[in-house]
Amino acid sequence: MFPNARLRTFVDDLWFTRVITALIVLNALVLGAETSPELVASFGHVLHAVDRVALVAFVVELVLRFWAYGTDFFRDPWNWFDTVVVGITLLPAASGAFSVMRALRVVRVLRLVSVVPSMRRVVTALLSALPGMASITALLGLVLYVSGIIATKLFSEVAPEHFGDLGASLFTLFQVMTGDAWSDVSRAVMEQLPYAWVFFIGFLVVTSFTVLNLFIAVAVSAMENQVSAERDREELAATVDVLAEIRGLRAELQVLRDRASS
Numbered sequence: 001m002f003p004n005a006r007l008r009t010f011v012d013d014l015w016f017t018r019v020i021t022a023l024i025v026l027n028a029l030v031l032g033a034e035t036s037p038e039l040v041a042s043f044g045h046v047l048h049a050v051d052r053v054a055l056v057a058f059v060v061e062l063v064l065r066f067w068a069y070g071t072d073f074f075r076d077p078w079n080w081f082d083t084v085v086v087g088i089t090l091l092p093a094a095s096g097a098f099s100v101m102r103a104l105r106v107v108r109v110l111r112l113v114s115v116v117p118s119m120r121r122v123v124t125a126l127l128s129a130l131p132g133m134a135s136i137t138a139l140l141g142l143v144l145y146v147s148g149i150i151a152t153k154l155f156s157e158v159a160p161e162h163f164g165d166l167g168a169s170l171f172t173l174f175q176v177m178t179g180d181a182w183s184d185v186s187r188a189v190m191e192q193l194p195y196a197w198v199f200f201i202g203f204l205v206v207t208s209f210t211v212l213n214l215f216i217a218v219a220v221s222a223m224e225n226q227v228s229a230e231r232d233r234e235e236l237a238a239t240v241d242v243l244a245e246i247r248g249l250r251a252e253l254q255v256l257r258d259r260a261s262s
Helices: 005-011 014-033 037-075 077-089 100-115 117-128 130-155 166-178 182-190 194-261
Strands: none
Touching (some): 014 100, 037 077, 037 100, 077 100, 117 130, 130 166, 130 194, 166 182, 166 194
C-alpha cells in the first residue's frame, strides 16, 4: 500500500489528535464506571454503547493511519504499540478461564502514552535508561545478597522470625531498604545486640540513600538527553526550512534577473 499524503495530513492534524485523546479519556472514565454495580444497573446499556463506539473509533484510526503511511506505518514503534493495545481489546471476551480478556479492555487507556507527546517523551527516556538501570539493579542485588548472608550469621539466633535463614533475611532487608517499619525490626534485634544499629544504618545508607538514588540520576540524565535530542531535531528541521526558503528566493531572483536581461 502506497502512502497517501492528503490523508497523512488529516491524521497528523492537531484536532484529530485531540479528538482521539478525548475518546481515550472518555473510554477510561467508562471503564471505571463499569466497576460500579450501581452505575451498571442504571446506565449499563449506555456505558456499553460508549465503550463499543470508542473501540470502533480506535480501529478506524489505526486503519486511517495505515492507509496514510503505507508500509512506513510499521517503522514507528508507537504504531506497533497502538496496534497491540487495540488488538488485545479485540480478543473475544469468553467466559470461564478466559473472562479476563474482558478486563484487558482497560489497556486501551495506555494509548494516552502514545498520543500525549510529554508522556511519550518520558517513556522513551525511561527505555533509553534501561541499560544503566540494569547495572544499578545488579549492584543493588549484590549488596542485598551480601548483606543477607551477614545478617543471617549475625542475627539468626536473636531474631529467627526475621533472619532465621537467607530467604527470610533477604525479604527483611528488602523491607528495611524500602523504609517499611525498619525501626521495629532493628529495635527488636538491638534489644539483644545493642550495636546492631551499625549494620542497619550502614545498610540503609548504602541502599536507600546511595544506590536507589542512582536510579533517579540515570532517569534524569536520560530525560535530559531525550529533551536535548528533540531540541536538536527541531533546530535541524527549522534550519532545513530556512535553507529551502533561501533556495526558493534565489530561484525567484534568478528568474527576475533572466527576465530583466532579456
